[in-house]
Amino acid sequence: MHYKVVVVDDSPFMRKIISDLIERDSSFQVVGTAVNGYEALMKVAELKPDIVTMDVEMPEMNGLEALKAIMMDNPIPVIMLSGINEEGMKETILALESGAFDFIRKPSASVSNDINQVGELLLEKMKVAMQAKKRRAAWQTKELVRSEGMKKQVSSIGIEKPTANGILSKPSHDPNKSLSEVINTENAYTKRTAISQKAEKKPNNNDSSRPLVSNRKPSVEKEIKASKLAKSTKESTPLVFSNSSSKISSELEGKSSSFQHLVAVGCSTGGPRALKELLERIPGELPAPVVIVQHMPPKFTKSLAQRLNSFSSLEVVEGEHGMVLHRGYAYIAPGGFHMKIVRASAGHYEISLTEEGPRNGHRPSVDTMFDSLLPFNTLTRHVVLLTGMGSDGAKAMKTLYDSGVTDTYAESEETCVVYGMPRSAVELKCVRHVLPLLDIPSMLVRMIK
Template sequence: MDSYKVVVVDDSAFMRKIITDLIETDSVFQVVGTAVNGCEAIQKITELKPDIVTMDVEMPEMNGLEALRAVMDVYPIPVIMLSGINESGMRETILALESGAFDFIRKPSASNSQDIIQVKEILLEKMHSAMQAKQRRTAWRVEEVRKKNEVVEKTTFRTNSEPVVFIARSEKTPEVKAPTRKIPQIEVPKPKHNRLNEPVKKMTKPVKPEQVIKRVVAPLPELIKVTPSAKQEEGSWQHLIAIGCSTGGPRALKELLERIPEDIPAPIIIVQHMPPKFTKSLAQRLNSFSAIEVVEAEHGMILQKGYAYIAPGGFHMTVRRSSSGVCKISISGEEARNGHRPSVDTMFESLLPLHNIERHVVLLTGMGSDGARTMKKLYDSGVIDTYAESEETCIVYGMPRSAVELKCVTHILPLKEIPNKIVRMLK
């Protein structure tokens, strides 16, 4: 087979050499060009038309994020970002994933040969996944076009001068059910912490000042009944949403969380496959546009409705019920599970004993099958509200597909429809 063409972008000549050598240890890939900054990268990509690009995040003149956005506009292809572990690099990496980057890896340490070997394995794995995902999405689009052309063939005849329309359907192709109406979008949430947002009633006759004061003051005792301590009491929420994702996850989480209303009556726990330190930047970014509060989870946190908790990179996150009945987060550094830490399977498994809570379990875009087997266990134990992102919106249709194949998914939906469905199920 022909090799895939690669362009390597990095401002360091030494790092360009290392990355090129790592890539070309696999005969499937051939580095056809390099660039020293974003401006040159755009020029090389336009000229050479590579199949995939590795892009340094921090570069002079035009950085990787700016170059990525330009590339996505003119020649959208899989781009893998190479990020440093400083705060600026992590923040830019999260923005790059939102802007269309396929995935990212941590830049290797040039002085550590073991680290270079480890980075090589991760880089090549992600590059292969990017090519497989691209081929699969192309094949899926072709199949969808074929189905549309084969399923519905309209022939118009005239009988007694009246038009009659017949729909011929191929026996080989199953009927494709399309939604009969659009699902309404959730109303834009009110600003956080704004509890005095009642509409002003038009007065029909003059009133005395003391009457106005009474009207304003009367509702206040109702508004201040909910306190932080009240939220932590057992039974203050009866629903729990658990989400697992990997490649493409940051962009998917942004799409999902920005559609979750502030008053959602459930905590949300999330495992996104990421290395240490990056999840803090991810949580801060997601919190900046979400109506709910999004935080990086810490050991011992009490789950509260209206909060989303993201597992810290490099650690497993589980839910434990205390002796007093309160659900708390547990963070541990136990061995990786199926190569993942945090692991979606580990998080989902901790939900099995929580029989008195309505659990809503979601798998979004991602490589591999993490989370699918334990979703099956939850489904078999009586959890009936399970979700998988459909292939049409997945960056990588791996984790959701594994769950679908295990026949434990009750809702297979495009990404934008998942939050609306969850909210309706909670009601």
């Protein structure tokens, strides 16, 4: 089977290089090219490709503007090609936030080895995008079948009636009720019946040995009320990206380096967008630091931290060697370095950066960061895996779980861009809460408080 590809770049030379790299794999066929965003939109409408590669910086209409139009009119996987200049990196972060599947840096036209490496990475990401698209379609089909089955089940359901002994009877059908009202009535009946059946059972609050899949959707309103208030008073800036320094400044003197909780997050493909959703829903007065590994090349992580800081009530910074962890801060592992958390002789926790070889093909690696948390038994550790391809982080989460860290989270398939890393952890039976992305921050806040 051939997947149709449209290549978008304002450089004829780069269009040729990217097209040749893609067609090294017989499963992909370049069916068209475009020189700017306007032409890309026409080619996408005309050729209906399965996937698009999109240059970030182009004249007339740039890649970000074209991406937003594609996501609005005809959502398909788009992989961005970014330069390593500051503006290109910022635009790339915005593109990932706006729905781009992933990105690669542009190859150096003068270095053949670099071209080959970029080509391999591009094909890998394109294959993962196609697999994710198939998996998403299969999941949606399954959900549609389930939904249709539910409609049939509730077709004769109406208002519940109490019986003489006080037990709820199954509701009978009310022809004046809409389908949504019928479904809500059935859900309420099912929930209350389950509560009634459990009423005489003694709960075992100490049973944390079995992984739990949480399907409830707790309200985030209480937890983010303080976050909104803090955000309204946070120093504003007209720029899209925050320019706050990642150096520890005098502002930190009022922030305590003493805490009992620590949140650790790992993510990859789809991560920048997921991190935005997560961090903007966590209040700034969170009594814990948040440490994050997002698979990303050097320099891009700084732009990511600046962008996330403009949304979050937490102070979001790129981690630096020796930086002391403080509650109310989030630390992004810098691209090209493993980030570990260590206990200093003074008693506080700080960041250690190393250039050891890649782990699971990544530096930074989620497994490396999670492993570094293993000795800290006096801390309550909350461990999270969000969207991402591969399995980085799953083995270390399992090790933490087996050691007694049971507040573990995985993003559920319904909201993942790629259900790889979370699925690997679920399969290892070390996940306590499997939740849609938007439910994770409120659950984290509740568990910490």
